[in-house]
Each structure stands twice: as C-alpha cells, then as structure tokens.
Amino acid sequence: MVKSFRELMRRGEKLIGTFMMTDSQEVLEILGEGGFEFVVIDEEHGGLQDVCYSNLVRTAEAAGVIPIFRTPGLVEDSVKRALDAGASGVMIPNVSSADDARMAVSLSKFPPIGHRGACPYVRANHYGEGDKQAYFRKSNEEVALILLVEGPEGVANFDEILEVEGVDAVFFGPFDLSVAMGIPGEIDDPRVVEAIRTMIHKANAKGVFAGMLGVDAAATQRWIQEGADFILVMQDTLLLLKACKDILAEIKAAAPAKAE
Numbered sequence: 001m002v003k004s005f006r007e008l009m010r011r012g013e014k015l016i017g018t019f020m021m022t023d024s025q026e027v028l029e030i031l032g033e034g035g036f037e038f039v040v041i042d043e044e045h046g047g048l049q050d051v052c053y054s055n056l057v058r059t060a061e062a063a064g065v066i067p068i069f070r071t072p073g074l075v076e077d078s079v080k081r082a083l084d085a086g087a088s089g090v091m092i093p094n095v096s097s098a099d100d101a102r103m104a105v106s107l108s109k110f111p112p113i114g115h116r117g118a119c120p121y122v123r124a125n126h127y128g129e130g131d132k133q134a135y136f137r138k139s140n141e142e143v144a145l146i147l148l149v150e151g152p153e154g155v156a157n158f159d160e161i162l163e164v165e166g167v168d169a170v171f172f173g174p175f176d177l178s179v180a181m182g183i184p185g186e187i188d189d190p191r192v193v194e195a196i197r198t199m200i201h202k203a204n205a206k207g208v209f210a211g212m213l214g215v216d217a218a219a220t221q222r223w224i225q226e227g228a229d230f231i232l233v234m235q236d237t238l239l240l241l242k243a244c245k246d247i248l249a250e251i252k253a254a255a256p257a258k259a260e
Helices: 005-011 025-033 053-063 076-084 098-108 123-128 132-142 152-156 158-162 174-180 190-206 217-225 236-254
Strands: 015-020 038-042 066-070 089-092 144-149 169-172 209-214 230-235
Touching: 005 066, 005 132, 005 144, 015 025, 015 066, 015 236, 025 038, 025 053, 053 066, 053 076, 066 144, 076 089, 076 098, 076 123, 089 098, 098 144, 098 158, 123 132, 144 158, 152 158, 152 174, 158 190, 169 190, 174 190, 174 209, 190 209, 209 217, 217 230, 230 236
Parallel strands: 015 038, 015 230, 038 066, 066 089, 089 144, 144 169, 169 209, 209 230
Antiparallel strands: none
16 A cells, blocks of 8 residues: 555544545546545445456555445455455444454454455565565554444444454444434434444544544534544535535526526
8 A cells, every 4th residue: 555544543633535436436536636535435335346446446546545445344355355455444334243343353454463364466565576574564554444333232332342452443324323223314313423422432532543424514523523533524426416516506696687
C-alpha cells in the first residue's frame, strides 16, 4: 500500500471518507480528486460483482485515496483477496460478539496475531520483490481491521468486542440498528442515538478508533462532537444524486421569471 489508514489514524485528526457502491474506477478517481482521503468500497450492499480488487486498489493509489473494502461478511476469500491486492484495510459487517471479532482478526492478520493465509508473491508485496519477512510484519502493523457493529447483540456484547486483541477500529450502522429495534429508518430516535453514543464513548475510553455514518453535514458535525474519530459521509451514489438535484435547483432558480 502507498498510504495506509493507520497512518491517518496516527495523525490524531478527525477523518472524513465515503462509501463507494458502484463498480467504477472513474468514480473512485473522482472521489480522490474531490478530496476524500479514504474510501470504503462496499461489497456488502453495493453493486460490485466479480470484483477485481487489484484494479480498484491501483486506481485508488493513483488518485491518492486510501482503499478499504467492506466485505460481505466474515468471508475469508474477500478478506484475503482485498488485502493481497494491497488494500489498506477491511471493514467486517454484522459483528455481534467477541467470537466474531476474533474470527475477523484471524482472517485479516498473519500469525502470531491471526491465521491469514500467507503468500509473499502477491501485489501487496510487489509480486515477491519486497522483503518477505518485513512484508508479513508490516502488514500486521499497517492493515486496518474495522468492525461494523449494527445490531442489539453487538451493542450488548460491545465491551467484550473491544477487549479482542487486533481490533483497530469500530464503526456503527444506525440503519441496521434502527431496523433491529423495530423503528426502521428512525436513526435519530433517542434509543438509536444513545446506543451509538455510549459505544463511541466506550471505544474512546479503550483507545479504539471509532467511526460513524454521516448522512449530512449536520449529522457529521454532531457525531464528531460526540467523539467519533472518523466519519463516512453518505456514499458515491447519494453524492451524485445530491449533485444532480443541487445543480438543477440552481439552474431553475436562476431562470428568468415567465412573463405574465
């Protein structure tokens, strides 16, 4: 990897990224050109099929944006292929227990921390031209493992999840949590807000990086004030939709009034 998410974490600044749900290298370049420092490429909900991880990672590196892959779940093949291609990290969805967290660590870290399959001839190690011993050590140091907690069971087991060695960051899914609570889509409901606020504060106390979804600028600022270390603002499709609506509204507002 050219730059890593862990490098951004060490800066101690509030970080702003976005999700990418389209299978488009051009969109990934645009997100980098637009100023996002990192992008979570979404294999769980996005339209990516038969993903060529290395092409997306190359595009991200060329655009100066750090690529992280959200896997479909605790799927070894997705984790391994993304990291072998040189992704800066993985986000694992639906983590509900310490056992889930330990499995995520096992899939994403080399021994002695985990049990990730080891091959020094992958793109992440310059196809074998890199120092083989240093590659395994540096990967364990620099690859970011982000756990997505988004259900009542994960909330209930959050203290135990935070205790698992090898977890670099946590992220929270307010929509999934609202659905599970029987209030689908009500992400500003006090019960959803309080559950996430409590988890952010617990992560802060343990020194674990905490992230949250920012559905708009106001929500982003609110969660930063609550202690979130990084925010994922919307996603590429919503950003495009918003840009379309904004430019059309601007054009219509500037149009001359019709004669009476």
